[in-house]
Amino acid sequence: MVIRKEKLDFLKLEDIDSTSQGIVIMPIMDFIHAKANQNTLHIRSFYSLLFVQSGELSMVVDQHIHVVGAHDLISINSDAVCSFQSHTNVEGYIVLFTASFFMQRHPTDVMHYFHFLKSRCIYAFVLSEEERTSCLEVVNLMLTAYNSFKLSAKDVLKRYLFMLVQMLGRYLGVEGVAAQMDEGDDKIRSFEMLVDNYYAQQRYPSFYAGQLNISINYLNRICREKREASCGTIIRGRILLEAERLLYHTFKTVKEIAFELGFENVPYFSTFFKANKGMSPEEYRKNL
Numbered sequence: 001m002v003i004r005k006e007k008l009d010f011l012k013l014e015d016i017d018s019t020s021q022g023i024v025i026m027p028i029m030d031f032i033h034a035k036a037n038q039n040t041l042h043i044r045s046f047y048s049l050l051f052v053q054s055g056e057l058s059m060v061v062d063q064h065i066h067v068v069g070a071h072d073l074i075s076i077n078s079d080a081v082c083s084f085q086s087h088t089n090v091e092g093y094i095v096l097f098t099a100s101f102f103m104q105r106h107p108t109d110v111m112h113y114f115h116f117l118k119s120r121c122i123y124a125f126v127l128s129e130e131e132r133t134s135c136l137e138v139v140n141l142m143l144t145a146y147n148s149f150k151l152s153a154k155d156v157l158k159r160y161l162f163m164l165v166q167m168l169g170r171y172l173g174v175e176g177v178a179a180q181m182d183e184g185d186d187k188i189r190s191f192e193m194l195v196d197n198y199y200a201q202q203r204y205p206s207f208y209a210g211q212l213n214i215s216i217n218y219l220n221r222i223c224r225e226k227r228e229a230s231c232g233t234i235i236r237g238r239i240l241l242e243a244e245r246l247l248y249h250t251f252k253t254v255k256e257i258a259f260e261l262g263f264e265n266v267p268y269f270s271t272f273f274k275a276n277k278g279m280s281p282e283e284y285r286k287n288l
Contacts, residue, residue, distance in 0.1 A: 008081060008249055011042035013096055022101025023157050025139070025146040028052065028092045032084050046098045047117060048076040049164070051132075051139055055090035059083065061122045062241070063248045071132060073125040075116040075168070079196070081245050093139050097161060104158060116168065131171050138164045187212060188226040191219065192234070199238040200262040205231045240276050243269075247285045254281045 013020040016034050028050065052072045059066050060083045061076055068074055076082060078099065116123035127135070142160045145153040194208050202208070208231065209216045216231075223231045239261055246257045258269035273281045 007252070008043050008245065010045045013046050013098065016096070021154060022098045022104075023146070023154075023161065024094075024096040025143045025157075026094060028057070028090045028094050029086065031094045031096075032057070032086050032090070043079060043081050044076070045078055046096050047078050047102075048074075048082075049095040049168075050074040050076070050092065051094070051136060052090060052092040053136075054092070055086065055088040057084055057086040057090050059085070063244050064122075066122070066124075073127060073132065073135065073168075075121075075123040075125070077117060077121050080122065081249055093136075093143060095139060095142065095161070095164070101158070102161060102165075117165070125168065125171065127171055131167075135164060135167060138167065184222045184226055187214065187219070187222050191223070191231065195235055195238045199235060199242065200260065203235050203239065203262070205235070208235075236272075236276065240273070243273055243281070244277075244284070247281055248288060254285075257281070 013022065013024050016031070017024045017026075050068065050073065052068050052070060052074075054070045056067060056069045059068060061080050066074075116125075138160055142157055142164070145156045145160070149156070190212055191208055194211055198207070205216050205219060209219045212219065219231050223229055223234055227234060229237070243257060243261060246252055246260065247254075250257075252260070254269070255266050258266045261269065263269035263272070270280050273279075273284070277284060279287070
């Protein structure tokens with residue numbers, strides 16, 4: 001199910017529903033058949049919650065293929081490269097929403113209380129029948145409001161969405177919802193956002209520490225406490241993720257990818273890639 005295109009571009013909610021103001025709710029098959037989504041892949045600029053009641057579909061999220069079947073509930077976070085393909089007539093619903101829509105009624109930090117809403121993370125929920133039923137009741141209320149009132153239902157949809165996310169977090173227990181936020185959580189999120197913006201131009205921890213007005217040692221300590229990795233490892237991981245995405249999802253040559261990611265030459269990029277993946281970029285692409 002490897003799909004490639006000339007370049008990766010962003011899919012916005014407005015591409016799926018032109019009346020969207022931050023949230024879209026629809027049956028899964030309608031989403032799969034949407035013109036903007038058909039037979040291709042994009043970097044999605046929104047969060048996705050899939051509730052599958054019957055049938056089966058395959059999806060690629062970044063470089064991993066997942067098969068989703070009846071009673072599965074999947075969360076896909078923004079900034080993931082995705083494509084979908086249904087094997088059968090899939091029944092169920094999909095809830096798509098942007099971070100800004102979710103945040104309009106709540107403090108900025110609240111989104112990060114939920115483990116399954118972390119960046120570049122896909123989460124498969126294991127829920128009881130009763131828990132699935134409760135979630136679907138809320139989704140059906142959301143769908144009714146979305147179809148009936150559209151733009152005038154924003155406040156109602158915000159309340160339902162927060163209720164749904166709270167329910168999912170509660171079902172996950174202590175792993176799903178963080179008990180308390182501290183300064184380290186705020187700094188690590190800010191660091192990761194900076195890395196997402198500057199990984200191709202800035203790969204030294206000193207730049208990020210300077211942007212955050214903290215020392216490199218303190219940044220390293222936060223990264224090890226919160227992500228069990230050094231800040232350098234996190235930066236290299238982001239570069240590697242993008243390299244894998246471009247090799248997997250585009251027709252770009254290794255040379256084009258190397259320069260897009262800020263490497264001075266192809267040998268330098270190949271050495272970096274092999275040191276982290278155990279194979280050259282060419283071998284990685286050949287093995288797909």
